[in-house]
Amino acid sequence: MKQKILELLSASEIFISGEKLAELCGISRTAVWKHINSLKEEGYNIETQPRTGYKLISRPDALVKTEILDGLQTKVFGKEFLYTFFEIDSTNLKAKQLANEGKPEGTVVVAESQTKGKGRLGRKWVSPSGKGVWVSFILRPPILPVKATQLTFVIAVAMVHSLKNIGISDVQIKWPNDILIHRRKVAGILTELSAEIDCVNYVIVGIGINVNQDTFEFPEEFKDKATSLKEACGHKVSRIKVLQSVLKEVEHFYYLYLENGFGEIINLWRENSVTLGKEVEVISGTEKITGLAIDIDEEGCLLVKDREGKVNKIVAGDVSLRGKKGNYV
Amino acid sequence: MKQKILELLSASEIFISGEKLAELCGISRTAVWKHINSLKEEGYNIETQPRTGYKLISRPDALVKTEILDGLQTKVFGKEFLYTFFEIDSTNLKAKQLANEGKPEGTVVVAESQTKGKGRLGRKWVSPSGKGVWVSFILRPPILPVKATQLTFVIAVAMVHSLKNIGISDVQIKWPNDILIHRRKVAGILTELSAEIDCVNYVIVGIGINVNQDTFEFPEEFKDKATSLKEACGHKVSRIKVLQSVLKEVEHFYYLYLENGFGEIINLWRENSVTLGKEVEVISGTEKITGLAIDIDEEGCLLVKDREGKVNKIVAGDVSLRGKKGNYV
Incomplete structure (x- = not known):
């Protein structure tokens, strides 16, 4: 009901009376008044005039x-189970806990800041308050556990589309799961799987997006590798719009994947990849391979052709692209 | 120290004085007395004579x-982190919780009974108190998530050896994870994986072994499919010996697998398989395939050759073996 009142207030450029709101919502004026107060507590600035009403x-x-819910264009994602936190250890940890408790597909966890945000392989992910979207x-x-790696590619494709939707161009994917703008990392994806031998219990997808940081706000070691949407656009960006766009596209591409399989996704991934066709250096465990990144296969492995013409199948690793000076960055 | 006192008492056929025990253990006589009382509380019958000592x-x-620790021949498994419960919802759930808290490899959870014991695909596993080993x-x-299915085969091989160790013959493995004696199920293995896209967080292996049930104690629907070690041997079997043997062999074959890879394991699996070389019926999702089970592949998939000579690769499913009357059981 609070949502309905917010919608009515949003749609109106003039004051609406409490009586009118009560009538349109089918509730009492006291109930309207309570919802208005609740909105104010959340940070909405609503002007109140005793005889004219609210604006x-x-x-x-x-x-x-x-x-988040106001204007959210999803069918399931975030609609029924949406958990928001001012501060949390990690949204992935919370989502895992909720999944273990039986919460359904489409449950969403969002936080203003994370104290233990993490990236791939347990690396720290810096998640300052109010600056990004951590979701x-x-x-x-209903897929086999061995197929679960495909989901990272589904989400990467969804991420590209969600950022393009809000007017960001030059968004690219670096294998396997980094989202770049002008070759700098703007977002990361962390996919975690819980499975039995032949069925998936659940998959948690965590996404971290740098939205309104300025370069000087990034930790020293990331300054020349990281960027934010604000940097890319030259102005502050609405985190709500970013989150809504991400939820919409993740839902869209996830259902598309379940319906049509990995083929369509893989083609979209290829189109938006910064990695393919480049000279790369891959550190995978203790191994280092350099060569031309020629494609990814059905399992999402990166295929790297080395100098001897041998095609190496990379399952996991860190990829650097060869820069103009011949170094790998 | 309690363990040491138990060992000394076990090794002696006559009474040992509190003074002697105190001396051998390097502790006070009061401390000896406290440990003896603690052993009595656990169910050890220790005769105490005021002037002669303990027996x-x-x-x-x-x-x-x-x-469990008395005579346990493992290096790591169960030695440092061993949790025992009189009753628990499920040992796998508890182990998962402990793994999430950071407990190391080799942590073991055992319960006298489970209220929510589960088998593969969320099926109920009946785990009555005092009758079996639920661990x-x-x-x-340090393997890739896609390789994690191999662990079920490692554990199945370990199970066969651990039961043979305690004198049970005719132990066989039914693909993928049932342990049979005379074609009846005596134990099941449930492997659960937690992973990121390119690294395993942890794997929980749950094993349920029917030890001292009589046929009439099995639920009606399992009476002609289930058996226990007692049924197979004709006498009651020590659950402690079974558990110790399982821990020893699981540790042995797990380290063997990490060191030498899947090849050796797969050969041992083949040798002890009841499935290979048989006419089988496989229900996999909505599909039903009948044919000859010819082998398993490197990923543990069952290869079934149908009448048309086509080899079907079965990733997951329920297998029935063709019986003498041509039916599948």
Whole structure:
């Protein structure tokens, strides 16, 4: 109901009376008044005039539930189970806990900041308050565990589309799971699987997106490798719009994948890859391979052709692209 | 220290004085007395004579820590982290929780009974108190998630050896994870994986072994499919000996696998398989395939050659063996 009141206030450029809101929502004026107060507490600036009613002046720049749901174009994702936190250890950890408790596919966990945000292989992911979108979803795909790696590629494709939707160009994917703008990392994806030998219990997808950081705010070691949407656009970006766009595209491409399989996804991935066709250096465990990244296969492995013409199948590793000076960055 | 006192008592056929025990253990007589009382509480029958000392009369038929550790021939498994419960929801659930908290490889969870014991695909596993061995371990193998299915085969091979060790013959493996004696199921293995796209967080292996049930104690629907070690031997079997043998062999074959790879394991699996070379019916999702089970491949998939000579690769499913009357059981 609070959502409905917010919608009505958003749609109106003039004051709406409490009586009118009560009538349109089919609730009492006291109930309207309570919802208005609750909105104010969430950070909505609503002007109140005793005899004329209410008018929405501004919205909070915060990942609050009401704000996320207002205009969210998904069918399932975030609609029924949406958990928002001001601060949390890690959205992936929380999502895992919720999945173990039986929460369904499409459950979404969002936080303003993470104290233990992590990237791939347990690496730290810096998640300062109010600057980014740190979100995790529960998926329960009816696929075999060996196929679960494909989901990282599904999500990467969804990420490219969600950023393009909000007007960001030059978004590319670096194998396997980095999202780049102008060759700098703007977002990362962490996919975690819980499975039995022949069925998936659940998959947690965590996404971290740098939205409104300035370069000087990144830790020293990332300054020349990281970017934010604000840097890319030259102005502040609405984190709510980013999150809504991500939820919409993740849902879209995830269902597309379940329906049509990996083929379509893999083609979209190829189109948006920064890795393919490049000279690369791959560190995989203790091995180092350099060569031409020629393609990815059905399992998402990177195929790298070395100088001897041998095609190496890379299952896991860190990839650097050969720069103009011949070094790998 | 309690363990040391138990060992000394076990090794002696006459009374040992508190003074002697104190001296051998390097502790006070009061400390000896406290440990003796603790052993009595666990169900050890220890005769106490004021001036002569202590004598072990009998051991409890219970999966208590002291009893499990007494004579346990492992290097790591169960040695440092061993959790025993009188009743628990499921040893796999507990092991998962401990793994999430960071407990290391070789952590073991044992329970006298499970209220929510489960088999493959969420099926119920009946785990009555005092009748079986219900145990789970934490593994942290440095392998790729796609290889994790191989572990079920490692454990199946270990199970065959651990039962043969304690004098049970005719133990066979039914693909993928059932342990049979005379074609009836005596034990099951449930492998659960937690992984990122390119590394395993942990694997939980749960094993349920029917030890001292009589046929009439099995639920009606399992009466002609299930058996116990007692049925197979014709007498009651020590659950402690079974558990110790399982821990020893699981550790042995797990390290063998990590060191030498899957090849050796797969050969041992083949030697002990009841499935290979048989006419089988496989229900896999909505599909039904009948044919000759000719082999398993490197990923543990069952290869079934149908009437048209086509070899079907079965990743997951339920297998029935063709019986004498041409039906599948």
